[in-house]
Amino acid sequence: MTRLVKKDIAAMDKNLNHLDRLLEAVTGKSLLEIGAFAMGKALPLIPTRIAVVPITTGLGIIQGFSETVTAILVYLGADAFTTEKTDVRGLQEAFSRGAEVVFMADDQTFSAFHFKNGSWSDNGDATGRGFAAALYLAAKAQAQMEVLVLGAGAVGQAAIEFLLEKNISVVLGEIDQDKARACGEKYQNIKVAADWTAGRYHYIVEATPIADLIKTKNITDQSIIAAPGVPFGVAPAAAKKADQIIHNLLELGVATMLSAIS
Numbered sequence: 001m002t003r004l005v006k007k008d009i010a011a012m013d014k015n016l017n018h019l020d021r022l023l024e025a026v027t028g029k030s031l032l033e034i035g036a037f038a039m040g041k042a043l044p045l046i047p048t049r050i051a052v053v054p055i056t057t058g059l060g061i062i063q064g065f066s067e068t069v070t071a072i073l074v075y076l077g078a079d080a081f082t083t084e085k086t087d088v089r090g091l092q093e094a095f096s097r098g099a100e101v102v103f104m105a106d107d108q109t110f111s112a113f114h115f116k117n118g119s120w121s122d123n124g125d126a127t128g129r130g131f132a133a134a135l136y137l138a139a140k141a142q143a144q145m146e147v148l149v150l151g152a153g154a155v156g157q158a159a160i161e162f163l164l165e166k167n168i169s170v171v172l173g174e175i176d177q178d179k180a181r182a183c184g185e186k187y188q189n190i191k192v193a194a195d196w197t198a199g200r201y202h203y204i205v206e207a208t209p210i211a212d213l214i215k216t217k218n219i220t221d222q223s224i225i226a227a228p229g230v231p232f233g234v235a236p237a238a239a240k241k242a243d244q245i246i247h248n249l250l251e252l253g254v255a256t257m258l259s260a261i262s
């Protein structure tokens, strides 16, 4: 998982409404509606009190990270707060202030836990499903649609699972041959591309940690690209050529996590 930096999240809380309108224009659904659709949940979600606990372990706090996650949750209608204390004391504070759900992230894992109903959600998984759902909606679920998923990590695999559940044909592009083989064995209904670069795919989920991976020659002017990858995996000229780009660093993942645990 690529670590976000302060500037990635600096203005996120102020741009939530703008992002929401953008997503609505492209997919026909709001941020929360996409998250709920990704998890097969009905809206409104069951209300619950949520704490976001800053975690200092490893590389430490990302300034503004917990507050931004809280701002996203509040924007989505949740009763959420950031704890003043960190780590185990933060968890203690969360419970003492009546939280039933805790969101927290270290350098490897960002999870949400619902301590009352026992459900939990991993951000990589939620992000993969959320972006695959957004792509599916943006494409208006075309008959015979085929989606190229780039990257066989946690995000890519979750995207594959969502698409297979919707009976969509999936082609995997993965540079690491061992990972590609393992993923092809795990999901027997997908194709593993020997070469995905010829520019014949209209629908792409870019779930790799490779910056500017997708170039203009790899896409068509009708391509819709869902790009949860950090850093952004679409080269500037390709982003211009594509019909639609769905990209955000945290918001859709958090919306899908909230839907998953509700």
Ligand code: PYL
Pocket: 001, 002, 003, 004, 005, 053, 054, 055, 056, 057, 060, 061, 062, 063, 065, 066, 105, 106, 107, 108, 110, 123, 230, 249, 250
């Ligand atoms: C969850 C994001 C999505 C992309 N990269 C992931 C990341 O940056 N993970 C690290 C999160 C560390 C948070 C830090 C804090 O402020 O509580 N421990």
